[in-house]
Amino acid sequence: MYIATGLAVLISVILDRKKTLVALNIAWKKFIAILPAFLTMLILVSIVLFIVPDTMISQYLGNESRFTGIICASSFGSITLMPGFVAYPLCGILLKKGVSYMVLAAFTTTLMMVGILTYPVEKEYFGVKVTIIRNVVSFFIALLIALAIGFFFGEL
Amino acid sequence: MMKMQKKTIKFLAMLAYGAFLLASFLLGFSPGKQIGYNFFSFSIEMLRILPCAFILIGLFEVWVKKEKVEKHLGRESGFIAYLWVILLAGTTVGGLYVAFPVAYSLYHKGAKLSVIFTYVGAAAICRIPMTIFEASFMGLRFSFIRLLVSIPLVLVSSIWLGNYLEKRNYKIMSGK
Numbered sequence: 001m002y003i004a005t006g007l008a009v010l011i012s013v014i015l016d017r018k019k020t021l022v023a024l025n026i027a028w029k030k031f032i033a034i035l036p037a038f039l040t041m042l043i044l045v046s047i048v049l050f051i052v053p054d055t056m057i058s059q060y061l062g063n064e065s066r067f068t069g070i071i072c073a074s075s076f077g078s079i080t081l082m083p084g085f086v087a088y089p090l091c092g093i094l095l096k097k098g099v100s101y102m103v104l105a106a107f108t109t110t111l112m113m114v115g116i117l118t119y120p121v122e123k124e125y126f127g128v129k130v131t132i133i134r135n136v137v138s139f140f141i142a143l144l145i146a147l148a149i150g151f152f153f154g155e156l
Numbered sequence: 157m158m159k160m161q162k163k164t165i166k167f168l169a170m171l172a173y174g175a176f177l178l179a180s181f182l183l184g185f186s187p188g189k190q191i192g193y194n195f196f197s198f199s200i201e202m203l204r205i206l207p208c209a210f211i212l213i214g215l216f217e218v219w220v221k222k223e224k225v226e227k228h229l230g231r232e233s234g235f236i237a238y239l240w241v242i243l244l245a246g247t248t249v250g251g252l253y254v255a256f257p258v259a260y261s262l263y264h265k266g267a268k269l270s271v272i273f274t275y276v277g278a279a280a281i282c283r284i285p286m287t288i289f290e291a292s293f294m295g296l297r298f299s300f301i302r303l304l305v306s307i308p309l310v311l312v313s314s315i316w317l318g319n320y321l322e323k324r325n326y327k328i329m330s331g332k
Binding site: 001002004005008009012019020022023024025026027028030031034036038039040041042043045046047049050081083084085088089091092095101104105108109112113115118121122125126127130133134137138141144145148149152153 | 166170173187190191192194195198199201202205206207208210211212213214215217218219249251252253256257259260273276277280281285286289290292293294297298301302305306309310313317321326328329
């Protein structure tokens, strides 16, 4: 990604130096404008990850019945934030422990689509109303995806 | 006035948070240290991605003409517009927090609401590097079914939400 960005900037400089400077200025201004929202998000993330650590998530996803499993999984997925390189290995381990695909799908999909912690950033761009609608809709989509996975893997 | 107050409170809360972290590290308070560790690891993760994302957004704003975006992703665009943004989403790195500013710029260049919601949804579920990673842990079948089911759902819901807001003349404010 650094290479791609570097190349893009280089090409832009060759084509038009002034325009490139304007672009970098826009980039900087936009970044600064949203920085407080990002900071808020990071603070929330750091606290929530402390309250809800990975070990707790594994415990809840593994021990419950399917139905409670899905509810727990989608709640955890919605309230936490995890990069893919942490989430998928965790799911891989849970899968080996016998957690169903359906429950893991509920977890990963809400993790990706529903962002309670990204709310401070999202509302700055789209407004409160749209942010809430989008997240609620995404939550139900994630549940549907989990059910579909459960159906295709014969877990229902 | 209200807004000023809210800002001051927020600033004070951030200051208190910073002071709490500092005190935790000085006094060896382990929950505080854990929170601090979480904060720094996520900050670094984001700082690795965000500068590139914003530079690319800046270049996009300068070089891409509004008419072009309007024509391909705007109100007159057809179904292919959704295909374009899903492909764009596939190459997006990071997560939703990168997709939001990109969607915002697309919107202000003339992309319609349903298209940018599709972009955000697709950026959440079908980023290519993430999907490859997913498949390696969950199996190809899992990723395949997930994509096949989720893309239509994202499309339908985005078109519904876009049209619903468009009918109510909803505008996303500018200036971010």
